[in-house]
Amino acid sequence: MTAGVCGLALAATLTAPAQAHGPDQGSGRTAGLGSVGGSSGGKAPHWELKDSGTDVRFRGLSAVSRNTAWLAGSKGTVLRTADGGKNWRNVSPPGAAELEFRDIEAFDSRRAVVLAIGEGEASRVFRTEDGGATWTESFRNTDAKAFYDCITFFDSRHGLAMSDPVDGKFRILSTRDGGRSWKVLPSAGMPAAQTGEAGFAASGQCLVSSGPRDVWLATGGAPRGRVLHSSDRGLTWTATDTPIPAGDPARGVFAVAFRDRTHGIAVGGDYRADQASPQAAATSRDGGRTWTTAGTPPPAYRSGVTWLPHSRTSALAVGPTGTDLTTDGGRTWRTLDTGSYDTVDCTPDRACWASGEKGRVARLER
Numbered sequence: 001m002t003a004g005v006c007g008l009a010l011a012a013t014l015t016a017p018a019q020a021h022g023p024d025q026g027s028g029r030t031a032g033l034g035s036v037g038g039s040s041g042g043k044a045p046h047w048e049l050k051d052s053g054t055d056v057r058f059r060g061l062s063a064v065s066r067n068t069a070w071l072a073g074s075k076g077t078v079l080r081t082a083d084g085g086k087n088w089r090n091v092s093p094p095g096a097a098e099l100e101f102r103d104i105e106a107f108d109s110r111r112a113v114v115l116a117i118g119e120g121e122a123s124r125v126f127r128t129e130d131g132g133a134t135w136t137e138s139f140r141n142t143d144a145k146a147f148y149d150c151i152t153f154f155d156s157r158h159g160l161a162m163s164d165p166v167d168g169k170f171r172i173l174s175t176r177d178g179g180r181s182w183k184v185l186p187s188a189g190m191p192a193a194q195t196g197e198a199g200f201a202a203s204g205q206c207l208v209s210s211g212p213r214d215v216w217l218a219t220g221g222a223p224r225g226r227v228l229h230s231s232d233r234g235l236t237w238t239a240t241d242t243p244i245p246a247g248d249p250a251r252g253v254f255a256v257a258f259r260d261r262t263h264g265i266a267v268g269g270d271y272r273a274d275q276a277s278p279q280a281a282a283t284s285r286d287g288g289r290t291w292t293t294a295g296t297p298p299p300a301y302r303s304g305v306t307w308l309p310h311s312r313t314s315a316l317a318v319g320p321t322g323t324d325l326t327t328d329g330g331r332t333w334r335t336l337d338t339g340s341y342d343t344v345d346c347t348p349d350r351a352c353w354a355s356g357e358k359g360r361v362a363r364l365e366r
Helices: 002-012
Strands: 046-049 061-064 069-073 078-082 100-106 112-119 125-128 135-142 145-154 160-164 169-175 207-210 214-218 226-231 238-241 249-260 264-270 283-286 304-307 315-319 322-326 335-339 343-346 352-355 361-365
Touching: 061 112, 061 343, 061 352, 069 100, 069 112, 069 352, 069 361, 078 100, 078 112, 100 145, 160 207, 207 249, 214 249, 214 264, 226 249, 264 304, 264 315, 304 343, 315 343, 315 352
Parallel strands: 061 100, 145 207, 249 304
Antiparallel strands: 046 361, 061 069, 069 078, 100 112, 112 125, 112 145, 125 135, 145 160, 160 169, 207 214, 214 226, 226 238, 249 264, 264 283, 304 315, 315 322, 322 335, 343 352, 352 361
């Protein structure tokens, strides 16, 4: 069976009828998706909770393979597993307990770059080459007006990080040596920001890349939720309005995912639990130049999204109230689970991971 067919087969199995499980159902080994297809043998795909051994919130997730994944969260916490989540090693950088880690990019089981968010010097980047045994602080923000939200890598050497607007424009940080050193890129090619516009450090997916040069930046908080695109690793950008409602500091585009340089999905809404989030998803088929509202969007705010591995049409979106699946490229969504997750990531060997509040982390199991 080819990789593409495997991905489609997984998506087809996921679309079978599911029973919903609440977000506090954390004592069992399975969560959400568990009864997909009504199989008593437990062979249908389902989220299986992995005991992280902590109660911190993990908004940063980088899945390397079915066995290896990295988590980044509050209280300066970084965890790593090399055995599929059976055991998690606390590999947090020393002295980082006061920092908020919101994004992590791992290249393998030993090399990773993690981003701490916040105003001024709270925004920092750390790098490890030995599985977290030692860390090097490779960047500390010294501009009180900057607030870094997300980080992404094109390959193991070239990467970017983004800050909320400084002097009216989003600020882009660049590395060419795998995160060992960073420099602020010129702002001449960046469009002006709207009043109140910012990125959301909710899932590590407000800045994502696909291929060697294309990168997208998701925004909210302003009159219009936008997606900005660069095809030259962050030197020049174009901005496009999306139909995902904004107009409030709590609303906008929270995450984007591109399976190639053309086909993208954006998700978001209003993160306040007492506020509705209509039109919480949109799709693009032209690299982000135009966006179309999902015909049947997720029923609530979603903070994370990822394409299923080796599939051209299937993706997962997650948020505090559930997990949704699309099998038609983002045009329609179906809720599979009501468990709480902030972010989701899939790997080339067809593994999908999710993480979120109260130390929750799960892997998609058959």
